[in-house]
Amino acid sequence: MSALPAxxxxxxxxxxxxxxxxxxxxxxxxxxxxDVADGGVTxxxxxxxxxxTTTIRAILGLVGRQGRIVYGxxxxxxxxxxxIARREIGYVPEDxxxxxxxxxxxxxxxxxxxxxxxxxxxxxxxxxLRERGKQRTGTLSGGQQQMLAIARALLNDNRLLLVDExxxxxxxxxxxxxxxxxxRVAELAxxxxxxxxxxxxxxxARDAVVLDQGRVVHAGSAPAFLGQPELVRRLLSVSVA
Amino acid sequence: MxxxxxxxxTGFGLAAMYFLIASxxxxxxxxxxxxxxxxxxxxTVGAYSTWWFGTHLTGLGNVTVRYLVSALIGLCVGALFAxxxxxxxxxxxxxxxxxxxxxxxxxxxxxTALVQAIWGQDSRPFVTPKWMNETTTVLxxxxxxxxxxxxxxxxxxxxxxxxxxxRTRYGLIVRAGVENRAMVTALGIDVRRAFxxxxxxxxxxxALAGALSxxxxxxxxxxxxxxxxxxxxxxxxxxxxxxxxxxxxxxLLVGVTQQYANYYGATSLHLGSSIGDITxxxxxxxxxLVRPQGLSGRLA
Numbered sequence: 001m002s003a004l005p006a007x008x009x010x011x012x013x014x015x016x017x018x019x020x021x022x023x024x025x026x027x028x029x030x031x032x033x034x035d036v037a038d039g040g041v042t043x044x045x046x047x048x049x050x051x052x053t054t055t056i057r058a059i060l061g062l063v064g065r066q067g068r069i070v071y072g073x074x075x076x077x078x079x080x081x082x083x084i085a086r087r088e089i090g091y092v093p094e095d096x097x098x099x100x101x102x103x104x105x106x107x108x109x110x111x112x113x114x115x116x117x118x119x120x121x122x123x124x125x126x127x128x129l130r131e132r133g134k135q136r137t138g139t140l141s142g143g144q145q146q147m148l149a150i151a152r153a154l155l156n157d158n159r160l161l162l163v164d165e166x167x168x169x170x171x172x173x174x175x176x177x178x179x180x181x182x183x184r185v186a187e188l189a190x191x192x193x194x195x196x197x198x199x200x201x202x203x204x205a206r207d208a209v210v211l212d213q214g215r216v217v218h219a220g221s222a223p224a225f226l227g228q229p230e231l232v233r234r235l236l237s238v239s240v241a
Numbered sequence: 242m243x244x245x246x247x248x249x250x251t252g253f254g255l256a257a258m259y260f261l262i263a264s265x266x267x268x269x270x271x272x273x274x275x276x277x278x279x280x281x282x283x284x285t286v287g288a289y290s291t292w293w294f295g296t297h298l299t300g301l302g303n304v305t306v307r308y309l310v311s312a313l314i315g316l317c318v319g320a321l322f323a324x325x326x327x328x329x330x331x332x333x334x335x336x337x338x339x340x341x342x343x344x345x346x347x348x349x350x351x352x353t354a355l356v357q358a359i360w361g362q363d364s365r366p367f368v369t370p371k372w373m374n375e376t377t378t379v380l381x382x383x384x385x386x387x388x389x390x391x392x393x394x395x396x397x398x399x400x401x402x403x404x405x406x407x408r409t410r411y412g413l414i415v416r417a418g419v420e421n422r423a424m425v426t427a428l429g430i431d432v433r434r435a436f437x438x439x440x441x442x443x444x445x446x447x448a449l450a451g452a453l454s455x456x457x458x459x460x461x462x463x464x465x466x467x468x469x470x471x472x473x474x475x476x477x478x479x480x481x482x483x484x485x486x487x488x489x490x491x492x493l494l495v496g497v498t499q500q501y502a503n504y505y506g507a508t509s510l511h512l513g514s515s516i517g518d519i520t521x522x523x524x525x526x527x528x529x530l531v532r533p534q535g536l537s538g539r540l541a
Contacts, residue, residue: 062423085429097424099417110413113429152428 011073013038013160013190014059019067021051021058028054029065030214036160041182041191041204043222046211047237052194053094055211056162059192060084060091071160086113090153090189094164096145100138104129104148107137111152122151125181143174150181154188161185164194179203198238202226210235243381248500250379254388256496257395258457261450262473263480263488264402265323265443271419271483273436274338275331278345280447280473281466282352286322287448289356291315292367292461305370312452319448320441327440332433349467356463364462367455387456394453395492398446402485411438419483472499475521479528480536487537494536495521 012035021029029051036042044052058065061081069077076084085091099107108122108129123130126147132140137148146166153161166182167175179200182191186204195201201208205222218225218235226232233239266280294311301307330348334340373390376383406412414435418425425432447466454469455461472495480491499517506516528535 060427062427080431081423081426082429082431085427091427093424093427097421099420099424101420102413102417106413106416109410110417110425110430111428156429 011038012036012070013072014192015068015070016055016059017068017070019055019058019065019069021054021063021065023054023063028214029058032067032211032214032216034209034216034219036190036192037207039190040206041186041193041222042207042209043201043205044192044194044209044211045201045236047235050211051214052211053164056091056164056192056194059162060089088157088159090156090158090161092149092153092161092163092166094168094194096142096149098137098140098145098148098152101136103134103136104140105133107148107152108155111155113156117155118157119155122154125154125184126151143170143177146170146174146178147181150178150185154185158189161189161191163191165196166193167195167197167200175200198226198232198236244504246380247382247384248504249497250382250384250392251388252497252500253493254385254391254457254496255500256492256494257388257391258450258454258469259472259476259496260395260489260492261398261446261453262469263476263492264398264485265439265446266470266473267477267480267483267485267488268402268415268419268439269443270477272415272422272432272439273331274422275341276338276345277331277443278342278470279326279348279352280345280443281468281470282349283319283323283444283447283466284451284454284469285353285356285463285466286444287315287319287451288455288461288465289360289451290318290448291452291455292365295368303370304368305372308368308370308456312449315452316445316448319444319451321444323440323444323447324437326444327437331440332436335433349470353463353467360463362463364458364460367458367460369456369459373456387453391453391457394449395489398449399485399489402442402446405442406485411435415439472521475525478535479525481534484535484537487535490536495524498524 014036017033019029019032032051032055044055046052054063057063059069061079061084065077067077068075071087076087099110102110128144129148129151132144137145140148150166163182166178170178175197182204185191193205201222208220208222208225209216210218212235229239262280262284266277269275269277291311294314295307298307298311301310326348330344331341334344373387375386377386377389406416414425414430414432418432418435422432451466454465476488476491476495479494480487499521502520503514503517506512507514
């Protein structure tokens with residue numbers, strides 16, 4: 001594992017320690033360990049199929065896993081998913097996973113957890129969701145569904161957001177819009193971001209963790225990592241402009 | 242004309258019975274992915290509770306009051322039984338679908354055998370309120386009054402379930418859970434409570450079908466739950482899994498088709514009484530070929 005100077009100003013908000021996940025016969029995560037600093041954006045990077053989404057799902061307990069997950073000083077790996085989420089963890093899944101048969105309003109209402117859900121913030125960031133409140137979510141465009149998926153996580157005062165490929169499949173204009181929203185959200189909560197678009201990572205991330213074949217192969221400062229084109233090409237198989 | 246009217250209305254009565262069983266079955270599968278082969282036992286529990294309490298609560302005045310009180314107790318017993326089944330047998334086997342099927346099949350068989358062991362294999366006559374045995378004339382057809390009660394009960398359950406699903410937070414959780422259970426839990430919602438609630442609701446609806454089936458058939462038998470469960474499964478598949486309105490439409494289609502086929506098959510084509518059952522199977526095959534996702538558009 002190559003190491004660059006990491007920016008870890010305080011005790012990590014989230015520590016993943018020796019995480020293993022088996023899906024069928026596949027040993028998908030093979031002892032993944034990394035920290036997420038409190039505040040800012042930590043990018044979880046890697047080629048397709050290296051276990052980024054599985055890592056996010058394992059943190060939430062959506063897949064069976066072994067290892068330790070320490071969040072806010074407490075071990076949470078033995079908790080049920082709903083109890084983990086109630087510890088102020090929001091989730092924006094890779095495929096949005098909005099409820100297509102429910103309206104936009106119903107999707108948001110379902111996500112309400114706090115006594116005073118932050119509808120003002122949600123509608124300030126996504127005014128379109130207010131206008132489309134009665135519309136069935138299945139009839140929204142991909143971009144609108146992504147906005148709803150993010151809005152659902154913002155509705156509550158979450159301390160950590162697990163955001164999985166929020167710009168996947170979106171038009172360039174919407175990618176810029178989502179990045180702008182996440183930049184604003186990063187002021188309110190810590191974000192663990194899975195993202196393939198390195199432009200977005202460069203704009204948002206302070207730290208970067210890189211996975212390869214189910215293992216962490218790099219962890220450190222995101223700008224420093226992206227400043228090494230050869231390393232980026234080797235670990236992510238993409239060229240950095 | 243009067244025959245057609247009679248067949249249609251009695252077909253609706255049969256459909257009501259199917260819907261009461263299928264609605265719970267459909268919700269349970271839609272939300273939890275559990276093929277509950279013990280669901281017929283919920284009907285049997287409701288039927289026998291209604292019969293047993295109706296027989297023993299002799300101090301309650303006339304037959305109608307006794308029937309209403311014993312049916313109400315039957316619904317409570319059905320809800321309690323279904324809740325215990327979910328908590329004790331289904332919950333420990335969460336996500337283990339094969340084991341769930343084996344357990345529910347086993348429970349259905351064992352439960353029926355237990356009822357036979359206690360009260361015997363033969364059917365027992367059921368004392369029906371007088372009004373329900375009488376008929377009402379509609380367009381020349383003399384329709385047994387109990388059919389109106391069955392249709393009214395099913396309509397009330399349909400409206401009640403739709404109201405629950407559309408107007409309450411738990412209903413919202415169930416509707417969302419039918420689509421994507423994992424995402425509901427990721428929102429911080431304990432979906433297991435919804436599981437238990439849905440099982441209890443299914444137990445009440447099936448027990449209601451049991452209490453009504455006692456009047457419909459004029460007797461109580463151990464195997465009725467099992468035999469009606471087969472048609473309820475057909476209704477669920479035709480209606481689309483997890484859809485209450487789909488189940489209601491499918492129940493109407495199956496109930497009325499079965500009545501028409503039974504009567505016209507016997508009188509016009511001189512076929513045996515099982516022609517109605519065969520027709521329903523053919524209808525199922527046709528729907529699966531033409532619209533495999535069912536009437537409401539939800540695939541197995």
